[in-house]
Amino acid sequence: MVLTDALTPIVAAGYALTVGDLDGLARLPREFFDRPATEVAPDLLGCILWHASAAGLVAARLVEVEAYRGAIDPASHSFRGRTARNAVMFGPPGHAYVYFSYGMHYCVNLVCEPAGRAEAVLIRAGAVVAGAGLAGRRRYGLPDTTGSPDGVSTTDGSSQAAPPRNGARSRDLDLARGPGRLCQALGIDRSLDGADVCAPAGPLGISPPGAMDPPVATAAVTIATGPRVGISRAADRPWRYWLAGDGHVSVYRPSKPRDARPKPVSGRAAEDGTMHE
């Protein structure tokens, strides 16, 4: 399924933006998130997620998200009720739910709907539009040999991430392609679990399209939808949204059983219509 011309201008939609006390950046207001995750998710595409830390600012334009719908969604972490890990999801909208995955990666969600509904949008991929030098160092672990300061770098996405360890995959496209990579590039970990992205003074924020990057030709943008990545339950629900044709979108992988369980012969495998690489 492909929706054309679907990037909703945030302001035109009637949302009054909040401006940060310290950074002066416009932020999406809490009402923006006070809706079903399946409505919030496509509207987040093109928006700028950023994290200002002592090391500097890194910001990414969102190109891929997934909606998780709480009690009505078996794939959601909150489906089985509230636990210590997912408590933030049951709180008010506009907060970050950060969890640790596969023993080595963090993933970040933005909580939607009023408290108690436990819906959220998983941020899967983005294009780094500020702080690419810092993001590259976080991702590839090299000292800063570029001489560029931390903080805001060029905004055209062409800048100077430090090259990766083996030098072969030195593509800026990979900086924040995938939920774990995005969190690493932005320096997001469990210490930001519960962070209020709508609070004017918070270190984590989300701004409308064009807040930091050159305005993208939103009128021509195509939003595609398809099944979510890597889940085994409710895998047929098309609640993944991405900017069609954008190279920063992650690779689609269906859920892979861990053990050598025989695969169902009646393979209903990849009728998803999503991007593969």
Place this chain on the structure above:
DNA sequence: TGCTCGATTACCT
């Protein structure tokens, strides 16, 4: 208390 699995990624063949 112990075991299994996962909203992933990087590396190797």
Place this chain on the structure above:
DNA sequence: GGTAATCGAGCAA
């Protein structure tokens, strides 16, 4: 294309 790495949440006993 396949798999090791790695650890916490959740479930069963």
